[in-house]
Amino acid sequence: MSDAVYKTVHIxxxxxxxxxxxxxxxVARASKTLDHLNWFEVKEIRGHIENGKVAHYQVxxxxxxxxx
Amino acid sequence: MSDAVYKTVHIxxxxxxxxxxxxxxxVARASKTLDHLNWFEVKEIRGHIENGKVAHYQVxxxxxxxxx
Amino acid sequence: MSDAVYKTVHIxxxxxxxxxxxxxxxVARASKTLDHLNWFEVKEIRGHIENGKVAHYQVxxxxxxxxx
Amino acid sequence: MSDAVYKTVHIxxxxxxxxxxxxxxxVARASKTLDHLNWFEVKEIRGHIENGKVAHYQVxxxxxxxxx
Amino acid sequence: MSDAVYKTVHIxxxxxxxxxxxxxxxVARASKTLDHLNWFEVKEIRGHIENGKVAHYQVxxxxxxxxx
Amino acid sequence: MSDAVYKTVHIxxxxxxxxxxxxxxxVARASKTLDHLNWFEVKEIRGHIENGKVAHYQVxxxxxxxxx
Amino acid sequence: MSDAVYKTVHIxxxxxxxxxxxxxxxVARASKTLDHLNWFEVKEIRGHIENGKVAHYQVxxxxxxxxx
Amino acid sequence: MSDAVYKTVHIxxxxxxxxxxxxxxxVARASKTLDHLNWFEVKEIRGHIENGKVAHYQVxxxxxxxxx
Amino acid sequence: MSDAVYKTVHIxxxxxxxxxxxxxxxVARASKTLDHLNWFEVKEIRGHIENGKVAHYQVxxxxxxxxx
Amino acid sequence: MSDAVYKTVHIxxxxxxxxxxxxxxxVARASKTLDHLNWFEVKEIRGHIENGKVAHYQVxxxxxxxxx
Amino acid sequence: MSDAVYKTVHIxxxxxxxxxxxxxxxVARASKTLDHLNWFEVKEIRGHIENGKVAHYQVxxxxxxxxx
Amino acid sequence: MSDAVYKTVHIxxxxxxxxxxxxxxxVARASKTLDHLNWFEVKEIRGHIENGKVAHYQVxxxxxxxxx
Numbered sequence: 014m015s016d017a018v019y020k021t022v023h024i025x026x027x028x029x030x031x032x033x034x035x036x037x038x039x040v041a042r043a044s045k046t047l048d049h050l051n052w053f054e055v056k057e058i059r060g061h062i063e064n065g066k067v068a069h070y071q072v073x074x075x076x077x078x079x080x081x
Numbered sequence: 082m083s084d085a086v087y088k089t090v091h092i093x094x095x096x097x098x099x100x101x102x103x104x105x106x107x108v109a110r111a112s113k114t115l116d117h118l119n120w121f122e123v124k125e126i127r128g129h130i131e132n133g134k135v136a137h138y139q140v141x142x143x144x145x146x147x148x149x
Numbered sequence: 150m151s152d153a154v155y156k157t158v159h160i161x162x163x164x165x166x167x168x169x170x171x172x173x174x175x176v177a178r179a180s181k182t183l184d185h186l187n188w189f190e191v192k193e194i195r196g197h198i199e200n201g202k203v204a205h206y207q208v209x210x211x212x213x214x215x216x217x
Numbered sequence: 218m219s220d221a222v223y224k225t226v227h228i229x230x231x232x233x234x235x236x237x238x239x240x241x242x243x244v245a246r247a248s249k250t251l252d253h254l255n256w257f258e259v260k261e262i263r264g265h266i267e268n269g270k271v272a273h274y275q276v277x278x279x280x281x282x283x284x285x
Numbered sequence: 286m287s288d289a290v291y292k293t294v295h296i297x298x299x300x301x302x303x304x305x306x307x308x309x310x311x312v313a314r315a316s317k318t319l320d321h322l323n324w325f326e327v328k329e330i331r332g333h334i335e336n337g338k339v340a341h342y343q344v345x346x347x348x349x350x351x352x353x
Numbered sequence: 354m355s356d357a358v359y360k361t362v363h364i365x366x367x368x369x370x371x372x373x374x375x376x377x378x379x380v381a382r383a384s385k386t387l388d389h390l391n392w393f394e395v396k397e398i399r400g401h402i403e404n405g406k407v408a409h410y411q412v413x414x415x416x417x418x419x420x421x
Numbered sequence: 422m423s424d425a426v427y428k429t430v431h432i433x434x435x436x437x438x439x440x441x442x443x444x445x446x447x448v449a450r451a452s453k454t455l456d457h458l459n460w461f462e463v464k465e466i467r468g469h470i471e472n473g474k475v476a477h478y479q480v481x482x483x484x485x486x487x488x489x
Numbered sequence: 490m491s492d493a494v495y496k497t498v499h500i501x502x503x504x505x506x507x508x509x510x511x512x513x514x515x516v517a518r519a520s521k522t523l524d525h526l527n528w529f530e531v532k533e534i535r536g537h538i539e540n541g542k543v544a545h546y547q548v549x550x551x552x553x554x555x556x557x
Numbered sequence: 558m559s560d561a562v563y564k565t566v567h568i569x570x571x572x573x574x575x576x577x578x579x580x581x582x583x584v585a586r587a588s589k590t591l592d593h594l595n596w597f598e599v600k601e602i603r604g605h606i607e608n609g610k611v612a613h614y615q616v617x618x619x620x621x622x623x624x625x
Numbered sequence: 626m627s628d629a630v631y632k633t634v635h636i637x638x639x640x641x642x643x644x645x646x647x648x649x650x651x652v653a654r655a656s657k658t659l660d661h662l663n664w665f666e667v668k669e670i671r672g673h674i675e676n677g678k679v680a681h682y683q684v685x686x687x688x689x690x691x692x693x
Numbered sequence: 694m695s696d697a698v699y700k701t702v703h704i705x706x707x708x709x710x711x712x713x714x715x716x717x718x719x720v721a722r723a724s725k726t727l728d729h730l731n732w733f734e735v736k737e738i739r740g741h742i743e744n745g746k747v748a749h750y751q752v753x754x755x756x757x758x759x760x761x
Numbered sequence: 762m763s764d765a766v767y768k769t770v771h772i773x774x775x776x777x778x779x780x781x782x783x784x785x786x787x788v789a790r791a792s793k794t795l796d797h798l799n800w801f802e803v804k805e806i807r808g809h810i811e812n813g814k815v816a817h818y819q820v821x822x823x824x825x826x827x828x829x
Contacts, residue, residue: 016571020566021569025360027356027358031101033168033203041201041202042358050201052197053195053196053203058122059123060104060121061119061120062108062112062118062120065109066112067105084231084273086228087229088226089277091293093292095288125190127190135176141293148246152436154432154434154435157433158632159632161633211431220299222296223299237546244541257535257543262394263395264376266384266392269380271376271380274373305475312474313474323470324469325468326467332733333731334730334732338720363564363619364564364624366562369560372509397530397531399528399529399531400528402526405526406516406517413565427639429637440711441750449746452746460740460741460742461742462739483635492817497821500698500699501698501701503699505696515698545696575644576644577779580808596808597810599807601666603664609653609662669802671800672800677798678789679788703823704828707764708764719766722766
């Protein structure tokens with residue numbers, strides 16, 4: 014695996030359900046246009062509040078993938 | 082929306098169930114005394130351990146709200 | 150409780166299910182060889198991606214315990 | 218001045234004009250309900266974009282004031 | 286203790302004597318207007334210098350307390 | 354707005370006039386090739402000095418936009 | 422001294438008296454089971470509050486020691 | 490340009506007008522005693538408040554210059 | 558050079574030989590698809606271990622380039 | 626690989642030759658007492674100076690390994 | 694006080710007695726060669742251990758002073 | 762060694778060869794005008810790219826030395 018080169022992008026998923034659902038939505042969206050997705054790292058967990066309740070979670074990810 | 086002014090407070094929710102439940106408890110408590118809650122950002126995720134198991138999660142949030 | 154001394158170790162749990170399951174696995178494993186586990190703090194949330202989907206979550210914890 | 222005690226609050230000002238205008242709006246709003254404002258420190262500079270242009274700046278401040 | 290909600294405030298104590306005296310002054314002042322003070326964390330240690338000597342120490346604390 | 358996915362890019366604008374002009378130049382350039390620009394966050398403020406004077410400001414921005 | 426290898430551990434001392442006493446208690450405890458202790462670095466200063474007063478200080482240290 | 494060696498100093502400019510004026514004052518002052526000033530990086534933006542208004546801005550800069 | 562706009566990307570090179578070889582591989586790969594590469598900054602140095610030895614180094618770089 | 630649990634330790638290698646040699650020495654030493662070493666991350670690069678020259682490099686690593 | 698320019702230096706004091714004594718020694722030493730010392734900020738608290746006891750504390754300070 | 766006082770300066774070395782050569786150049790330059798150089802710590806590793814290749818490395822160091 015040596016000498017491989019990787020790139021990361023910063024993607025933010027959102028979901029009314031929770032942290033994992035926002036992460037999985039971000040990864041699914043990234044996989045539509047990028048190949049060889051390899052890992053992610055959570056960079057921030059935020060959300061919006063409406064009427065005193067959590068309306069949706071927003072989770073920012075660094076997603077890494079191998080370049081050909 | 083320009084020229085609006087916001088304030089943030091740092092609130093820590095706790096729950097035996099998990100991260101989202103602790104977040105939602107903190108937001109619900111904050112909405113009892115503050116109006117116009119707008120967003121949150123997770124600042125730390127901690128918890129207590131009893132008898133070798135997670136007893137409860139503690140999630141610290143910065144909660145932002147608009148000042149009148 | 151004064152004059153107690155604590156130590157922390159850095160443990161990383163993994164789970165295909167989600168963040169809390171990875172945390173609870175890490176705590177369970179630590180409790181097999183360490184006594185008096187007292188608290189944890191999440192230090193990083195990562196994961197691996199396979200075939201464009203989250204394969205498993207990896208959550209790094211600082212776990213604190215009291216020394217005798 | 219010794220033995221004085223200070224408190225800080227986190228306030229976010231916004232302005233379509235620029236960074237200083239957002240700061241000054243935040244300080245003016247804080248001075249309506251707090252006495253003895255003493256210093257500020259910029260914690261983040263953000264903004265919203267509409268139609269490809271900066272719509273307004275948002276500047277988060279830690280504002281410090283002396284407690285009586 | 287689960288499901289408790291906590292809040293933190295940022296208070297800065299000062300003292301000509303030293304770090305602990307500044308901390309204890311800040312905690313004493315906070316306890317005059319807040320109940321259920323629970324923990325503190327030192328965020329910064331600063332001070333002023335006059336005539337080439339330390340005139341007083343300033344210690345910034347995050348102080349946490351339980352909300353009813 | 355839930356379930357939307359966003360991406361950020363890191364763009365650095367420069368201007369001899371000042372911070373806001375550098376930000377606005379970076380946003381204008383980004384809007385030429387990206388749609389749905391939504392927010393920015395300042396990450397660093399730097400500049401070059403020539404003949405003992407500020408020659409131009411360089412402001413690095415994280416710019417966020419919605420993915421379709 | 423070249424080619425020596427060191428390890429660090431994270432130890433938290435506590436004391437009702439103050440910061441130095443907590444540090445010295447942590448170092449004394451570490452020296453009971455580890456040889457060749459060489460340096461420490463303070464990582465966090467916290468404490469508990471009871472009845473509106475500092476009950477004890479907690480000081481987290483990275484303690485370094487040489488491996489044979 | 491290879492093998493050049495640079496040094497940085499930390500200078501804080503102040504101005505009642507705004508951020509750029511404080512930066513330019515700091516650079517002008519540094520250029521009185523240092524040659525070959527090359528770049529700056531903003532490290533903190535603070536200010537003092539008097540009578541509920543911003544009295545002056547204080548901008549801390551790392552200023553880099555080439556050593557002969 | 559004023560009013561130029563730059564972008565950065567995050568690229569991770571790997572090499573069994575060492576840090577510089579991983580950096581140079583990452584830069585070489587980036588130059589295949591990007592023009593006007595201008596600077597890099599090392600963000601993390603990691604590596605994999607196999608059979609108790611370093612198998613390869615992984616160096617993450619922020620690489621900056623000028624946009625036309 | 627799911628449900629695996631890992632631990633990290635902080636080890637500092639030193640070498641008069643350079644950064645990679647210090648890293649490899651630290652990994653070699655760790656492998657004498659720990660099995661299943663898997664990855665490392667550089668946390669700090671320091672060194673001592675004697676007679677105006679670098680006497681040896683000191684590189685601190687977080688080394689991760691799988692627990693059985 | 695507007696338009697004043699300040700500089701900071703990084704000085705490390707050491708003392709076998711404790712944190713405040715190390716700070717005061719560093720300030721006293723700095724005042725021998727620098728005028729108009731104005732403030733300090735603690736940047737790190739370290740120390741050396743000999744025979745399992747704290748031999749001396751080392752406290753790093755950023756010390757600020759006004760330039761004429 | 763107690764009660765010694767140290768100062769640090771921030772120096773950036775550059776070299777077309779690599780990280781260690783840039784460090785050693787910075788230390789050599791510093792030793793021309795400063796006595797009692799004692800340690801260094803790497804603060805940033807950067808470089809310039811020309812024609813798609815690394816033209817030179819730039820390594821920023823905090824260099825510490827004892828004051829008489």
